[in-house]
Amino acid sequence: MKNEVNELIYHGADKIFFYDHPSLKEFDTIRYKQNIVNLVKEEKPEIFLLGATHLGRSLGPRIAVALKTGLTADCIDLKVDEEGNLIQIRPAFSGNILAHIKTKTRPQMYTVRYKVMEKRERDPTRKGEIIMKDAEVIENSGTKNLKKEKAGEVNITGADIIVSGGRGLKKPDDFKILRELADILGGVVGSSRPLVDEGWIGREHQVGFSGNTVKPKLYFACGISGAPQT
Known part of the structure; x- marks a missing residue:
């Protein structure tokens, strides 16, 4: 796991909050959501970003509701206005227009569509801070793994x-x-x-x-x- 964490630093991360607990080994919506919400409340960021992946799309709305803030999904571009507000740009009406959305509440939450942003070049000389966090343990989250589909060679x-x-x-x-x-x-x-x-x-x-x-x-x-x- 240390190698994966270092890769995040090499690609641009300055600070990483690291949770290491058996209950978080497999994706669990309730457990992941609660620990992320706790972290956001502690750190109070202006902006909170998630990838528009299956995981991000599952967590994003739940986190936004818990934090009582808005969420703009599937953004393809981002801008900052003169007042420092994030302008979130996403397709609307089946892609016929581009909506420019500004969130009044904090944090400003959004998900970004896959591969619309360029990945930073890997720099193995970069240094970053890794902060170990204690996970809030939820013994019975109610999540059940009913079926694990196998995608085979499909990527x-x-x-x-x-x-x-x-x-x-x-x-x-x-x-x-x-x-x-x-x-x-x-x-x-x-x-x-x-x-x-x-x-x-x-x-x-x-x-x-x-x-x-x-x-x-x-x-x-x-x-x-x-x-x-x-």
Whole structure:
């Protein structure tokens, strides 16, 4: 774990709050949320950022409610106005406009969409502060792991080429054509939400706001209407 923490410093972190407790080994919404809320109340930051990942999207709203502040989701750009307020920019109305949002409460909370920001270059000479924190232990959070799905070789979020199918496909077997094309190009198969809901393909293939946020170099949309959540 020490190596992972140091990597955060090498990529730009100046201060890291580190929790080491068996109850936090696996992601648990209630336990993670409560410990983050406690930390934010102690440190009182002006701005609190989360990645728009499955984990971030699960935690963000719960943390915002606990802190009685607002949350802007899926930001693609950020600016600071003359008064020092953070202007959070995100697509709205199916991407037809860009909304500029300012949070009046504190902390100013937002999630940032995957890969919209450039990663800082790794600098192994950087130094940072690591602060060990005591975790608040919640013995029974009520969270149950009912099923752990196996994605196999699919890593759609990091794929450079995606061949994705939507409601224009007539039957589940039509995905065979998309898989053949994806194999030839060295890509992976994606899907819109309706076909995942129908059980035509696994949820690990789902692309869109309600699934995986992707940023491929080449994207084939086959029979997809274009709505970001479908």
